[in-house]
Amino acid sequence: MRNTHSLFAILLVVSALGSFACDNTKTEKSPHIALTVEEAAWFAPYHPTAVTKIVHTIPGDLLSELDTTMGNTTFLALYDVEKTLLGYARQIGDPLDCSSGKCKAIRFFLMFDTNLNYSAIFHPAGKSGDFYKGVEGDPEADVLFTTDDLEFMNALLLDPPAKLLEAESTAVIVDAVTTATFEPYWDVVVRQAAYTTYAVLHHMVTSRVLMQSQVVE
């Protein structure tokens, strides 16, 4: 009988030790993922202290077919070493085609602050594609954006002109036959790149809406 009691006591101790060792709450996986060297270099100009990210997946039913097909299905929340939120980044893929056929499908990043206000756009080195614009009078001669063009597009994204936001489609901005931009829109698009400006602006606006629906901080 005494032996049975001893055995029972030993079993109780072993069981308690076992449950302590298997405390799952202490091994819960953190959603934070370390930035790769490449990502850290991309985001450094905007968030030099960013070291980790949380990848948020946008539900498929909220995405357009283009977003789904081009893989624009996630966005990143960026954090420093103290796990303080620094801002958000969303990678966008878009064919951005043009009549000359010289344009290349592009992947670029849109950056947002912690309040989901747009802060920057950049096309990282090593990522496919580029921003192209047309050449007046020569529909077969598209050329790359200049630094001024990129700065102007950034300024438009920081303070989107109502005229461009309210345009229902590129059909009201660009003449379908001559591909020339209608005069009322000259000052609100990168010259000779109305479609690209319009597409990028709407990626920015849509991204904000999508991210707002997903972020619960």
Next chain:
Amino acid sequence: MDRREFLQVALLSAAALKVAACTDATCDPAVEDCSARYPFFVAAGTCTACGKCVPQCGKKAFHLQGGTNVVTIDFTRCTRCGSCFLACEAAGYLAVTMTIAGDGQPIYDIDQELCQKCLNCHKVCTAVPDKAIVQSNLERTRINQVKCSHCGECVELSFCPFGAIHENRPG
């Protein structure tokens, strides 16, 4: 055979004849109400004719006429924009390959071994007036309703990677 037995046999025969008449269960939900016709059907709008469901059905009820869909690039139309490359990469298949030609421009091609027939490359192709991504077999997979035992494995085990097989549930 009394009247009740006769009626039962007659009703069963009528049901069997109805099923036998429906030998090909490809249904386009956009065109007709598929739920009224077949217990299981392949939605024509979603099926990419990849053929993956065909060998998985134990009853050999799936069939695809003319072989599986082959997706290729028509180089006379391709503008080398690379949209297909990005779309395939986004889908995680990496079937679109890129090599740099003598003129320094990329040339894209499709690795048939890796291609999953998702047609994402076709959706984003920017070539005009016709897309440069060409599909050689647009026949959709069909379910032979005589062979189909209505076991439901095709839906439960997700035979179709694109969710084109549907079950009609009453109500």
